[in-house]
Amino acid sequence: MTRLLLLALTLFSPAILASACLIESNDDPLPIRLCQANRTIPDGLFEQQFCQPQIPDRSFQIQMLDACPDGAYGVCAGAHTEGVGYQQDIHYYSNAEDAPVLQAYCEQISQGQWQTPSSP
Secondary structure (H helix, E strand, O other): OHHHHHHHHHHOOHHHHOOEEEEEEOOOOOOOEEEEEEOOOOHHHHHHHHOOOOOOOOOEEEEEEOOOOOOOOEEEEEEEOOOOOOEEEEEEOOOHHHHHHHHHHHHHOOOOEEEOOOOO
């Protein structure tokens, strides 16, 4: 019985849902590079909705990964999308000068916690 309970907990653990998508613009001199790490979003919804940027007149390359790569200058941990209870961590790589604006958005709008990864 204990093994069955452990297996059930493992199967439904948020860590099992963990996946990430690396989103990189491929069309403009002003690059966008970020990675969204799934915390609680159902896999299909994460890949088909959350990992599909909707920015007019921009095109993106999207790569599904097991985890976001190192090198982000900031992470919005536990970010929520307005009106939705799902959480994700958003890793930012493009322009570190954007950190103050992204941090404010993270904390005030996305209800996340801004983190600054330490450099190796």
